[in-house]
Amino acid sequence: MKLKKLTLKNFRNYKSFEYEFKNNKTLIIGKNAQGKTNILEAIYYLCALDSSRIRKDSELIYFGEDLTKITGLTEKNGMELELDITINPPKNKILKVNGIKKTKSKDFLQILSGVSFSTNDLLLLRGEPQDRRKWLDLAIYQVYPLYFEKLSKFNKIRLQKANFLSNYQINYDMLDVFNKQLAVTSANVIYLRKKYLIELEKIAKIKHRLMAGNEELSIKYKTITDENLSVVELNDLIYQKLEEIKEEEIKKGQCLIGAHRDDVDFYINDIDSKKYASQGQQRTIVLALKLAELQIIKDKIGQTPLLLLDDVLAELDNIRQNYLLDTIEDDIQMIITSVDTLAFDDDFLKNVDILKIKDGQIAQDN
Ligand SMILES: Nc1ncnc2c1ncn2[C@@H]1O[C@H](COP(=O)(O)OP(=O)(O)OP(=O)(O)O)[C@@H](O)[C@H]1O
Numbered sequence: 001m002k003l004k005k006l007t008l009k010n011f012r013n014y015k016s017f018e019y020e021f022k023n024n025k026t027l028i029i030g031k032n033a034q035g036k037t038n039i040l041e042a043i044y045y046l047c048a049l050d051s052s053r054i055r056k057d058s059e060l061i062y063f064g065e066d067l068t069k070i071t072g073l074t075e076k077n078g079m080e081l082e083l084d085i086t087i088n089p090p091k092n093k094i095l096k097v098n099g100i101k102k103t104k105s106k107d108f109l110q111i112l113s114g115v116s117f118s119t120n121d122l123l124l125l126r127g128e129p130q131d132r133r134k135w136l137d138l139a140i141y142q143v144y145p146l147y148f149e150k151l152s153k154f155n156k157i158r159l160q161k162a163n164f165l166s167n168y169q170i171n172y173d174m175l176d177v178f179n180k181q182l183a184v185t186s187a188n189v190i191y192l193r194k195k196y197l198i199e200l201e202k203i204a205k206i207k208h209r210l211m212a213g214n215e216e217l218s219i220k221y222k223t224i225t226d227e228n229l230s231v232v233e234l235n236d237l238i239y240q241k242l243e244e245i246k247e248e249e250i251k252k253g254q255c256l257i258g259a260h261r262d263d264v265d266f267y268i269n270d271i272d273s274k275k276y277a278s279q280g281q282q283r284t285i286v287l288a289l290k291l292a293e294l295q296i297i298k299d300k301i302g303q304t305p306l307l308l309l310d311d312v313l314a315e316l317d318n319i320r321q322n323y324l325l326d327t328i329e330d331d332i333q334m335i336i337t338s339v340d341t342l343a344f345d346d347d348f349l350k351n352v353d354i355l356k357i358k359d360g361q362i363a364q365d366n
């Protein structure tokens with residue numbers, strides 16, 4: 001699959017932007033804070049309807065404006081499709097495919113797929129549980145399109161329950177209604193996260209072994225139970241625990257159990273990598289995860305996703321950089337950002353289109 005053209009209106013620091021991707025490989029060059037990452041973010045938003053950098057969609061809108069528009073002309077199976085997103089909070093965002101409005105996100109996701117890899121991802125193991133949950137959620141949106149709605153439902157109930165718990169007077173019947181809903185929505189989310197991680201682990205283990213020799217990577221979803229339960233069993237277990245701790249939740253005024261409390265653990269030869277792995281070992285893990293993400297999309301969708309590399313090539317040493325560039329096939333569309341061309345060899349530069357960015361615009365000397 002390909003992204004052939006990107007058009008932005010009032011997106012981050014772009015008042016307006018239009019660019020045709022003519023080459024399979026595009027290198028976006030610009031000094032710091034000019035808008036390189038913003039372009040990758042817009043492209044990724046077309047793929048996953050979310051961004052790892054935001055908490056709210058409104059952050060994507062040019063300061064002081066009301067709405068932003070992202071439009072992408074894509075090609076999948078030889079067919080051109082125009083994807084169009086309008087974000088205009090507090091209204092719901094409007095999704096269109098070839099001008100036709102789609103009310104369900106699942107009808108929009110999977111037309112364009114992408115894997116994004118940034119210097120921030122290299123810090124995934126050092127980051128907070130919420131960073132790892134966001135990474136996981138974004139990856140899952142693209143392969144289980146129903147997950148987007150399941151997670152939105154869970155988040156909505158959780159916020160409503162948190163709001164309810166902060167009330168002075170608690171109505172126990174009402175709390176029970178919330179707990180039932182939270183148990184079922186949480187179970188749906190946890191089940192799919194676990195399922196995805198089992199698939200990811202299988203592939204990441206192999207990729208990791210190729211880079212790290214005899215080191216064995218394993219990944220574990222840290223949640224309410226270590227057992228592999230069905231959705232119904234998870235639902236029952238969560239509901240039962242919520243019953244047990246309801247007085248504590250009321251006292252603290254917080255939702256103490258649910259998918260929002262979970263984390264992902266990584267191990268090398270059974271040793272906790274978040275605590276003990278070296279920086280290099282952690283980077284190898286993240287690189288293996290990203291390559292596995294890419295493989296899963298390819299296996300599920302039957303097409304190669306876009307690869308969005310944000311500043312990351314310069315950060316990887318030669319061995320990992322070569323491994324990355326050698327393992328991905330030639331026909332993959334790559335969009336890469338960098339402050340300059342120094343990190344790239346001449347052969348690589350011969351085969352890329354260079355897009356220069358300055359202050360939210362395409363630079364004149366392109
Ligand atoms: N909603 C917004 N409205 C207007 N400008 C914004 C908005 N969000 C971010 N910006 C601006 O966009 C600029 C460019 O951001 P971006 O992250 O794309 O830079 P970059 O070129 O990737 O820089 P670096 O090399 O440091 O990573 C920043 O200066 C930031 O202030």
Ligand SMILES: [Mg+2]
Pocket residue numbers: 036037038310311
């Ligand atoms: Mg950047």
